[in-house]
Amino acid sequence: MSTRRLLPFVLVAVQAAAAVSYAAAWQDELTVWTHAVRHAPAKPRPWINLAIAQLERREFGAAQASLDRAEQLARDPRVPAWARAQTIEAVRRDRLVLARAAGDGALTR
Amino acid sequence: MTQGLWFALVVSAIVCLTGALFRTTQGTYEDTTYVAAYQGARPPILAFRGVSAWSLWYQMQHDLTPRAVRVWNLRLAMIASALAGAFAARLGLSGWLTAALLVTQPLAVETLASMAGRGELIAAIGVLLACVAVTWRSRWAIVPIAAGLVLALLGKESAIVGGVLVLLTCRLVYGPRWTAPLLAAIAGLVWACIWRRAAGEWPGVHVSSGAWLLTQAGAAFRLLVWAIVPIGQTMDADNDHLSRLWQAAAVVNLAAVVIVGAALWRTRPIVAFVCGWIAIVLLPRLIVHTPGSEFPAHQLYLALPAIAIGWSAICQESSV
Numbered sequence: 563m564s565t566r567r568l569l570p571f572v573l574v575a576v577q578a579a580a581a582v583s584y585a586a587a588w589q590d591e592l593t594v595w596t597h598a599v600r601h602a603p604a605k606p607r608p609w610i611n612l613a614i615a616q617l618e619r620r621e622f623g624a625a626q627a628s629l630d631r632a633e634q635l636a637r638d639p640r641v642p643a644w645a646r647a648q649t650i651e652a653v654r655r656d657r658l659v660l661a662r663a664a665g666d667g668a669l670t671r
Numbered sequence: 672m673t674q675g676l677w678f679a680l681v682v683s684a685i686v687c688l689t690g691a692l693f694r695t696t697q698g699t700y701e702d703t704t705y706v707a708a709y710q711g712a713r714p715p716i717l718a719f720r721g722v723s724a725w726s727l728w729y730q731m732q733h734d735l736t737p738r739a740v741r742v743w744n745l746r747l748a749m750i751a752s753a754l755a756g757a758f759a760a761r762l763g764l765s766g767w768l769t770a771a772l773l774v775t776q777p778l779a780v781e782t783l784a785s786m787a788g789r790g791e792l793i794a795a796i797g798v799l800l801a802c803v804a805v806t807w808r809s810r811w812a813i814v815p816i817a818a819g820l821v822l823a824l825l826g827k828e829s830a831i832v833g834g835v836l837v838l839l840t841c842r843l844v845y846g847p848r849w850t851a852p853l854l855a856a857i858a859g860l861v862w863a864c865i866w867r868r869a870a871g872e873w874p875g876v877h878v879s880s881g882a883w884l885l886t887q888a889g890a891a892f893r894l895l896v897w898a899i900v901p902i903g904q905t906m907d908a909d910n911d912h913l914s915r916l917w918q919a920a921a922v923v924n925l926a927a928v929v930i931v932g933a934a935l936w937r938t939r940p941i942v943a944f945v946c947g948w949i950a951i952v953l954l955p956r957l958i959v960h961t962p963g964s965e966f967p968a969h970q971l972y973l974a975l976p977a978i979a980i981g982w983s984a985i986c987q988e989s990s991v
Binding site: 573574575577578583588591598600602604605607638645 | 676680688695771875902907988
């Protein structure tokens with residue numbers, strides 16, 4: 563088979579493999595946001611959502627660390643001011659939930 | 672034999688993708704927001720996003736599960752892929768290859784895996800139905816064209832570009848007499864976007880048009896690169912940390928897509944058509960401010976059929 567005839571099959575095969583690999587990141591909230599922070603480590607929002615996913619799994623230490631990271635990143639001057647305010651408010655709110663969950667031993671939100 | 676091989680390849684790809692997508696155990700991304708929004712009374716169908724809202728509301732009434740959402744999204748994606756394949760075949764390209772490239776597009780995974788993608792899929796089905804109907808040389812084609820465009824708008828309001836895409840298809844299929852209506856429609860779309868450019872801003876949240884253009888151009892160009900070279904895609908890309916150089920280069924590159932498309936219209940009409948389709952889909956995104964909604968991959972779904980058609984054209988080295 564010539565290269566030109568092989569090209570379509572190679573294209574589809576490569577795309578399909580990439581799609582199946584990427585779909586594995588969409589299993590649940592934890593896999594989604596773990597994938598997101600790995601690929602966008604300087605963005606606050608994925609860290610907040612990762613913290614929420616970790617909270618739901620009662621991984622309180624990891625959730626605390628994720629919230630700390632989100633707040634630290636939100637203070638980057640490249641983050642728009644309105645997004646910074648929203649992020650800091652979300653972090654404050656989720657810290658309260660975390661404190662309540664860690665204290666009660668049960669997750670409430 | 673080749674047709675059989677294609678069929679086997681497409682089915683295998685769908686089976687693998689299905690397996691990967693259906694391992695989900697919970698809603699992801701923005702699903703919680705959608706569940707909260709559609710738990711009440713039946714939403715009106717005859718409104719922007721009416722059909723997509725109704726379809727999600729209907730699923731909620733019948734035991735909505737994350738897996739069920741993805742099943743329906745995958746079904747809709749297969750319909751969109753079949754329509755894209757039919758459209759490509761009407762243009763003299765490989766329908767199987769186009770359908771296979773769209774259904775296996777990695778950037779479409781986000782569209783399939785989340786409730787937010789439902790509207791994008793319905794909008795794409797409507798627009799593709801209308802464009803397929805354009806290729807039927809019959810006066811009755813106006814019925815499916817109109818129905819397709821209405822369905823698209825009932826899927827998502829961003830399908831407002833569908834009318835311009837239909838005129839672009841008319842220009843491709845029926846020749847230069849459609850150039851003037853197409854250019855008028857593009858001008859109208861630009862005017863409408865500028866008139867409503869602050870539509871997505873919240874009180875107290877204002878962005879300048881220049882900054883918005885740079886950010887969105889950077890995000891759009893990165894998504895287009897991922898659509899062609901599927902490495903590094905993610906569901907929440909960091910658009911704030913793109914360098915000014917990347918953003919400026921993105922604006923230049925997107926402008927080049929338009930210029931190259933216009934220049935190639937006589938010699939490579941399919942490539943020009945693909946460039947025009949992508950530019951028209953991106954146009955509202957670059958002008959209308961939606962600071963609360965960055966440019967996620969599922970909002971690029973309407974551009975993916977054009978990319979699949981472009982690859983088909985390259986593979987076949989043909990032109991209309």
